[in-house]
Amino acid sequence: MNSSLWHGSLWLAWRQQRVLAGVGAAVLAAAAAIAAYYRSGMLDALRSGLFDHCDPGPVSCTRSDTGVPLLLDIQPLQYLGALNIALPVIIGVFWGAPLLGRDRELGTHRMVLTQGVSRGQWFASRFALAAATAVTLSGLLAGVFAWWWRPAADRSYGLFWYETTALSGSGPRVVAAALFGLAAGTLLGLLARRVLAAMGLTLLVTGAMTLVLEWTHKTRLLVPPHIYTSAGSVPKLPMGEKWSAGHYGLITASGRRDDVMNCPFPSGAQLKDCMDRNGYVARFYEANPAGDYWAFQWTDTAVLGGLALLLTAVTVLLLRRRI
Structure with missing residues (x-):
């Protein structure tokens, strides 16, 4: 296929996806602005000296005069973590499922294929653009979370590494999860006869996968815990960030x-x-221990990234039969 046809296919893919890309950019801009605002307030609170007497461990810290627990305002940060966890569902349902499914349902793919564009090029132009956008969006959102979280990380008044919004809402696993959602939605959009049906199936598949991974975290199925021992004659050392x-x-x-x-x-x-x-x-x-944060991250990344590659390969193999 010559370069003009390839560029034309990419241009058509961009025209079809530009609204979603614009929505993603707006969400990212809003998240960055909110993060900058609340992180500034977080740093002001930490510089005030109010938290200077607090231990860095998990034991709660209280005001010396009233006994009221001291906590940073981390709820907006947790909302961003929850958004990052939901990304594979959102991307899969609203981007992946219609990616091929919309053209199939309307029959517009036949017109494109008569212009000298092969099935593989038709798929590649759409999926490559969507994947690049998903990687950029998810990577930047994970980066915003990490930047915002760092001053409050693993503190009694902040957010510990093993809390769900931190463990699953940050790091490379967010990017792998976004690609998994896109790949799952794309495959289901190819298989289903209607886009709405594909969106419903994608919601079930990506939501179930998200819950399964959270279950593996809680049960330590993929990252076993360490065993720590101590004599009974003296108090055991504090768990700290474990x-x-x-x-x-x-x-x-x-x-x-x-x-x-x-x-x-x-x-x-x-x-x-x-x-x-x-x-x-x-x-x-x-x-x-706290170092297992990366063990959880890379394990999830391998699982989700591997599934994304597998689902994409299946989609490519089925293109000739379904289109």
Whole structure:
């Protein structure tokens, strides 16, 4: 195919997608403006000295005069994280599903294909433009979140790395999720006979995938927690920025792990005596350290990116049969 036909196909793709691209640019501009405003207020609050006595760990910090908890205004930041989590659903439903499905439903693709444009070029021009826009939009939104979040990251008065809006609403997984949503919507738009049907199916698929990944985070299915041990005679060290898996207990010399309620005493003589009587040599708990933020990120990115590639390949293979 010559360059003029390719450029013409790209131009047509841009005309069809420019409204959505404009909406994405407006959302990004609004997010950046809101982030700049609230981040400035966050920095002013931190510079005021009100939080200077607060420990950096998870123990809540309170005002010394009233005992009222001290918290930064992070709710708008969490809203941006929620938007980033919802991106694959939004992009899949409103961009991916109509990408090929609209032309198929209206039959306008036949006119394009009679102009010397191959099926592959017709698909590539539309999908490449949509993918480039999705990557740019999601990457910049993830960057805005990270920039806004940094002053309040992993503080008792801010937002910890393992909270859903931070863990799933930031980093490279946001970009991979956006591409997955686009690929899923595009494939379903090709398979379904009506765009509305494709949009409904895309909503179910991308929403289910989002929930499945959140479930893997909670259960630590893909990123197992670390095991930390401590003697029962002294208090264990604070967890700090670790994300507890909710599993606590006692360990025998043979390595058997039992329920913590077998010796339900705080650190001290009672706990030590109970442990000695029952043959326990240490306590344990399971948690993910702060460094596992990147393990979760790259695992999600690999899963979502791999699925996006697979769905795109299936779409290409089905083009000849469906168009």
